[in-house]
Amino acid sequence: MQLDIRIPIGLLFSVIGLLLVVYGAVSGSPLYERSLGININLWWGGVLVLFGAVMLLLARKSLRGLPGLPRRDR
Amino acid sequence: MPEVHLGAVDYAILSLYFLFVLGIGWVLRPYIKTGNDFFLSGRSLPAWITGLAFLSANLGAQEVIGMGASGAKYGMMTAHFYWGAVPAMVFVGVFMMPFYYGTRVRSVPEYLKLRFDEKTRGFNAISFAVMTVFSSGISMYALAKLLGIMLGWNFNLSILISALIVLVYISMGGLTSAIYNEVLQFFLIVAGFLPLVFLGLRDAGGWSGIQSRLASVALSSGYRSDAWTRTWGIMGEASRNPMGVEWFGMAFGLVFVLGFGYWCTDFLVVQRAMAAHSMSAARRTPLIAAVPKMLFPFLVILPGMIAIALTHQAGTTGFALPAKDGSYDYDMAVPMMLGHYLPSGVLGLGLTALMASFMSGMAGNVTAFNTVWTYDIYQSYIRPGRTDGHYLAMGHVATVGGIALSVAAAYVTANFNNIMDMLQLVFAFVNAPLFAVFLLGMFWKRTTGHGAFFGLLCGTGAAALHHGLTVPAGAGTLLKGGWLRGVVHVYPSEMAQNFWTAICAWVACFVITVLLSLLTDRGKSDDELRGLVYSLTPRVKDSGSGPFTRPAVLGAAVLASGAALYIAFW
Numbered sequence: 001m002q003l004d005i006r007i008p009i010g011l012l013f014s015v016i017g018l019l020l021v022v023y024g025a026v027s028g029s030p031l032y033e034r035s036l037g038i039n040i041n042l043w044w045g046g047v048l049v050l051f052g053a054v055m056l057l058l059a060r061k062s063l064r065g066l067p068g069l070p071r072r073d074r
Numbered sequence: 075m076p077e078v079h080l081g082a083v084d085y086a087i088l089s090l091y092f093l094f095v096l097g098i099g100w101v102l103r104p105y106i107k108t109g110n111d112f113f114l115s116g117r118s119l120p121a122w123i124t125g126l127a128f129l130s131a132n133l134g135a136q137e138v139i140g141m142g143a144s145g146a147k148y149g150m151m152t153a154h155f156y157w158g159a160v161p162a163m164v165f166v167g168v169f170m171m172p173f174y175y176g177t178r179v180r181s182v183p184e185y186l187k188l189r190f191d192e193k194t195r196g197f198n199a200i201s202f203a204v205m206t207v208f209s210s211g212i213s214m215y216a217l218a219k220l221l222g223i224m225l226g227w228n229f230n231l232s233i234l235i236s237a238l239i240v241l242v243y244i245s246m247g248g249l250t251s252a253i254y255n256e257v258l259q260f261f262l263i264v265a266g267f268l269p270l271v272f273l274g275l276r277d278a279g280g281w282s283g284i285q286s287r288l289a290s291v292a293l294s295s296g297y298r299s300d301a302w303t304r305t306w307g308i309m310g311e312a313s314r315n316p317m318g319v320e321w322f323g324m325a326f327g328l329v330f331v332l333g334f335g336y337w338c339t340d341f342l343v344v345q346r347a348m349a350a351h352s353m354s355a356a357r358r359t360p361l362i363a364a365v366p367k368m369l370f371p372f373l374v375i376l377p378g379m380i381a382i383a384l385t386h387q388a389g390t391t392g393f394a395l396p397a398k399d400g401s402y403d404y405d406m407a408v409p410m411m412l413g414h415y416l417p418s419g420v421l422g423l424g425l426t427a428l429m430a431s432f433m434s435g436m437a438g439n440v441t442a443f444n445t446v447w448t449y450d451i452y453q454s455y456i457r458p459g460r461t462d463g464h465y466l467a468m469g470h471v472a473t474v475g476g477i478a479l480s481v482a483a484a485y486v487t488a489n490f491n492n493i494m495d496m497l498q499l500v501f502a503f504v505n506a507p508l509f510a511v512f513l514l515g516m517f518w519k520r521t522t523g524h525g526a527f528f529g530l531l532c533g534t535g536a537a538a539l540h541h542g543l544t545v546p547a548g549a550g551t552l553l554k555g556g557w558l559r560g561v562v563h564v565y566p567s568e569m570a571q572n573f574w575t576a577i578c579a580w581v582a583c584f585v586i587t588v589l590l591s592l593l594t595d596r597g598k599s600d601d602e603l604r605g606l607v608y609s610l611t612p613r614v615k616d617s618g619s620g621p622f623t624r625p626a627v628l629g630a631a632v633l634a635s636g637a638a639l640y641i642a643f644w
Contacts, residue, residue, distance in 0.1 A: 002102060002105040002118075002250070003098070003101050003102060003105075003254075005123055005254050005257055005258075008094055008097065008098050008101075008254070008258070009257070009258060009261060011094070012090065012091070012094045012258070013261070013265070015090060016087055016090060016265075016423065019083065019086060019087065019090075020083075020419050020420065020423070023083045023418075023419045024419065027417075027418075027419070031417045031418060032417055034414065034415055034416070034417055035269075035273055035415055035416065035417050035420075036273060036276060036277055036415075038273070040269050040273065040416070040417065040419075040420050041417065041419035041420055044265075044268075044269050044420055044423075045419075048265060051261075051265075
């Protein structure tokens, strides 16, 4: 495979997740009236960061498992 | 609906997505050297990627918006479009993929050429090319319209930008780029809609809360109290469910004719499986796709069901679907739910998910179009016998042409009120009989090219005839049927009419193909049909390292899970 799709997916979700966590941490509670008082940005951002990290880990693992493949920097 | 206001964080998420979409194309660019790379991803992708793309290619945003709308309008019965698709997906993986992948054909029309003859392929290639252009145009139109309503964006600008982005990433990365973006879209839809479903469920008091709220919706519309939360139990008679369809029309019309017709013969989805790296991966592609497919009703139908439940008690919930033509504007269910529950931040994620599904719906059609155009029309009828480089260049031109035509189709759709309904009608006329020809062609070696071609024509004709002679109850325009003199039947709903139109088309095509095949010469010897017909093809050995890497085992497990879901919501 030319580019492991798990790398861009992992990166995108980690970045979006981080963004949500940070935004969730700094934004005030009036914003969360519509989400039933739950700071959904913080929680869901955390889940997305976790998911992104797992994707990146999986991509890394398969890169190690197949030494014949050229290493890519992205 | 009131406009939704996006904050900086929402725009940041949206821009990140666009950046990654273009970035993926950019990184893939150096790997696209041959026609095989551009049109078929070099047949190199693993099953989980082609599987998710197989699912996502079908999950355009009209699908997401439309299924949410149906969830509000018909309730849990909408899940028939998902769970009812499972048998077809298992069938294409276990039985049909060996022909598509094993013969190394590059497209579905090309299979028809090998199995039957030139005219059958030409008919399929041309009708398919026209359909893809219009589908992608409709997708573009729907996106621009929605962005206008929700965010107040300019219609022309939305069309221009989405067309440019799709153009750039397909030109750079070909089918691989389209497939990768479909996989990305799959995860974005899950990420964007799960918080919505979670909050909606919580607000409505869980599944039992939704059930009791929907019971009052059902009772006030004159149905049994569980009409919005069951699938088969309410289908004994058409008058007892909101869709107005009885069980036979559903099982034969939707699940068999339309479902098998779409999943087994539509090149848009089959192309994803053809990009897999091996026969086993190609066969597992639709089976892997079936797993999330079964769970998607909870993600896309449930928000619509919650929306109608909340609307029904608008006094206490403050949520109400806008009215339209004496009923509700159901298409607004999902966008309104997004705006109602999601605060800035996850709202941007939800919108990105919608945007991603619009764009990959468009890209899927464009990649299918450029392949069929280049191989089945250009190489076959216009300039045969050129080099691979020539056809690769043509593929790039076809991508530009396909997108330009889609833009034109988007404006045609925007200017003629009913064109969307009309096109979908025409697609049904063309698509429904196709599965009869495939079924006969693959499993009965006596089927002939003349039989197939005229069978298809008669099937399409029968569909048109049926549509002309029947009307759904309360139809206002001739577009809904009854344009021939003398209406012979009135269906309780449009859905019922559609399903029976499909049934007519399929039966007519099946019967005519059989009759004509018996009357005409075979034309192709057993030797020529090797690998194309079931009885003349050596069985594919169902190999794999674990039980779930074997297509037959995986297929059986998927079927059993689908049945279990049906029983749980019987």
